[in-house]
Amino acid sequence: xxxxxxxxxxxxxxxxxxxxxxxxxxxxxxxxxxxxxxxxxxxxxxxxxxxxxxxxxxxxxxxxxxxxxxxxxxxxxxxxxxxxxxxxxxxxxxxxxxxxxxxxxxxxxxxxxxxxxxxxxxxxxxxxxxxxxxxxxxxxxxxxxxxxxxxxxxxxxxxxxxxxxxxxxxxxxxxxxxxxxxxxxxxxxxxxxxxxxx
Amino acid sequence: xxxxxxxxxxxxxxxxxxxxxxxxxxxxxxxxxxxxxxxxxxxxxxxxxxxxxxxxxxxxxxxxxxxxxxxxxxxxxxxxxxxxxxxxxxxxxxxxxxxxxxxxxxxxxxxxxxxxxxxxxxxxxxxxxxxxxxxxxxxxxxxxxxxxxxxxxxxxxxxxxxxxxxxxxxxxxxxxxxxxxxxxxxxxxxxxxxxxxx
Numbered sequence: 001x002x003x004x005x006x007x008x009x010x011x012x013x014x015x016x017x018x019x020x021x022x023x024x025x026x027x028x029x030x031x032x033x034x035x036x037x038x039x040x041x042x043x044x045x046x047x048x049x050x051x052x053x054x055x056x057x058x059x060x061x062x063x064x065x066x067x068x069x070x071x072x073x074x075x076x077x078x079x080x081x082x083x084x085x086x087x088x089x090x091x092x093x094x095x096x097x098x099x100x101x102x103x104x105x106x107x108x109x110x111x112x113x114x115x116x117x118x119x120x121x122x123x124x125x126x127x128x129x130x131x132x133x134x135x136x137x138x139x140x141x142x143x144x145x146x147x148x149x150x151x152x153x154x155x156x157x158x159x160x161x162x163x164x165x166x167x168x169x170x171x172x173x174x175x176x177x178x179x180x181x182x183x184x185x186x187x188x189x190x191x192x193x194x195x196x197x198x
Numbered sequence: 199x200x201x202x203x204x205x206x207x208x209x210x211x212x213x214x215x216x217x218x219x220x221x222x223x224x225x226x227x228x229x230x231x232x233x234x235x236x237x238x239x240x241x242x243x244x245x246x247x248x249x250x251x252x253x254x255x256x257x258x259x260x261x262x263x264x265x266x267x268x269x270x271x272x273x274x275x276x277x278x279x280x281x282x283x284x285x286x287x288x289x290x291x292x293x294x295x296x297x298x299x300x301x302x303x304x305x306x307x308x309x310x311x312x313x314x315x316x317x318x319x320x321x322x323x324x325x326x327x328x329x330x331x332x333x334x335x336x337x338x339x340x341x342x343x344x345x346x347x348x349x350x351x352x353x354x355x356x357x358x359x360x361x362x363x364x365x366x367x368x369x370x371x372x373x374x375x376x377x378x379x380x381x382x383x384x385x386x387x388x389x390x391x392x393x394x395x396x
Contacts, residue, residue, distance in 0.1 A: 105307040
């Protein structure tokens with residue numbers, strides 16, 4: 001779509017509507033109610049709720065990539081921890097984060113049935129894994145991380161842990177903060193070179 | 199319910215119906231079609247689809263607990279690996295496993311909205327964590343695992359990894375086999391005592 005300045009309004013409205021109603025129940029009307037755009041204007045731009053959500057997913061991926069690109073730190077170790085925080089604790093402004101995480105989990109469960117969603121889910125994972133790999137490779141190069149670190153396998157494992165933390169947060173209400181602590185222990189033992197942490 | 203021998207028929211029929219139709223779309227009619235029980239008999243035993251699914255969840259938890267109880271090995275290390283396999287590779291007989299994993303992920307996404315589901319999701323996690331803790335504690339006692347291992351934190355981390363592997367399998371089709379390999383490396387480095395593995 002190319003509605004110019006209303007795109008971010010629609011993206012933010014979709015975000016709020018998903019937080020409130022969830023993926024399965026949200027309607028075009030719910031989304032319109034959260035924006036300055038009328039329901040008929042929404043229908044003019046998007047053929048269906050599915051189209052709108054796919055476009056929303058695309059915006060989300062761009063925002064996520066920008067957030068990961070912006071992660072920095074004095075050392076590779078610090079950058080890696082900051083990356084973990086950027087993933088596990090997205091900036092939620094004033095919107096209820098858990099509602100959104102729940103909607104994302106609903107969309108993940110659509111992966112086997114919905115090719116468009118799966119494509120974005122895969123891109124999302126790919127972007128995340130690449131960013132983790134970059135920080136790990138930086139640390140290997142600087143000598144902070146183990147010289148024999150399997151960068152790809154380690155990054156992939158961390159992506160699995162992120163997925164698990166997010167799923168448990170939604171399913172049983174387990175705080176992601178607890179994962180951060182265990183992740184740090186994992187990184188200190190498995191990734192950091194002996195005496196390499198500054 | 200107390201229908202005697204038809205309970206397992208209903209449980210198995212519900213399993214097959216969930217595999218085929220998913221949690222959101224499955225109907226009482228779909229479930230009846232997979233059993234020898236008529237739709238009206240199903241309605242006689244269960245007030246709603248939700249009631250039936252809660253009861254199904256309870257049966258599932260019992261089966262899961264029995265499967266975890268049956269895990270054994272010559273060493274604590276071997277038992278732990280067998281437990282991981284029992285969790286990541288449930289026996290799927292002739293039913294399509296991914297369909298069921300997807301239905302479970304849909305139900306996990308209901309956690310924040312559905313108290314009955316959340317109760318079983320929590321019990322499920324609790325059972326799993328306890329079994330992992332038992333194997334870890336056995337290994338610490340036998341000297342196979344690190345004497346200073348934080349058994350609770352390690353078990354909890356493994357539960358997070360299981361959740362992540364299952365979520366990724368559904369969302370992006372990533373094979374859980376890959377998680378098994380990285381998990382083994384994690385266990386060898388983080389859990390096994392130096393020279394403790396037989």
